[in-house]
Amino acid sequence: MTCEAGKSIDLIEVRRRPGRPTEGLMVVGPLVFPCALGRTGTTMLKREGDGATPIGDLRLLSGYFRGDRAPSGPPRSRFPLRQIKDGDGWCDAPGDRNYNRPVRLPYRASHERMTREDRLYDICMVSDWNMRPAIRNRGSAIFFHIAKPGFPPTEGCIAVSPRAMARILPLIGPTTRIRVYR
Structure with missing residues (x-):
């Protein structure tokens, strides 16, 4: 599927599967993909460490990829994707001045390592x-990323299969929002 005259999809909808609060369906135009949601489902009142995916509109700002796992180069995308390097991290310490920002490792405060095994x-x-x-304690590192096999819950992110990501990535751009419903 390609977008009309280079136009990206404006809205991606994510709805919880009935009776399965940690699983969702992602609707991208006419395409529907299963997705993993936070381990405690979704919430209107997101807090750091609650394991919930925030309800509302999430605009995509930028992207990363593992160059060592992409032998043919960066994935096809309308976003400039930055190659993840060994020292890349993301601060998740609410009291730190770099809370919810990329950081260089080693880093003194709590953080995620972007080069994940x-x-x-x-x-x-x-x-x-x-x-x-x-805002301190409102949640950090809410990403759209690859799911583990079997779609177990995330820590609050939205995750899809590698195959789904390969289909979605060329369709999204700077105007794309992911709308997470109750």
Whole structure:
């Protein structure tokens, strides 16, 4: 599927599967993909460490990819994707001045390492959740990334299969929002 005259999809909808609060369906135009949601489902009142995916509109800001796992180069995308390097991290310490921001490792405060062995961040899109400004304890590192096999819950992110990500990535751009419903 390609977008009309280079236009990206404006809205992606994510709805919880009935009776399965940690599983969702992602609707991208006419395409529907299963997705993993946070381990505690979705919430209107997102808090750091609650394991919930925030309800609302998430705009995609930028993306990362693992170059060592992409032998043919960066994935096809309308976003400039930055290659993840060994020292890349993301601060998740609410009291730190770099809360919910990329950091260089080693880093003194709590953080996530972007070079994950489990392949979740082989392709990782950054959302605008709690970014401008970052409010202490409102949640950090809400990404759109690769799911583990079997779609187990995330820590609050939205995750799809590698195959789904390969189909979705060329369709999304700077105007794309992911709308998470109750």
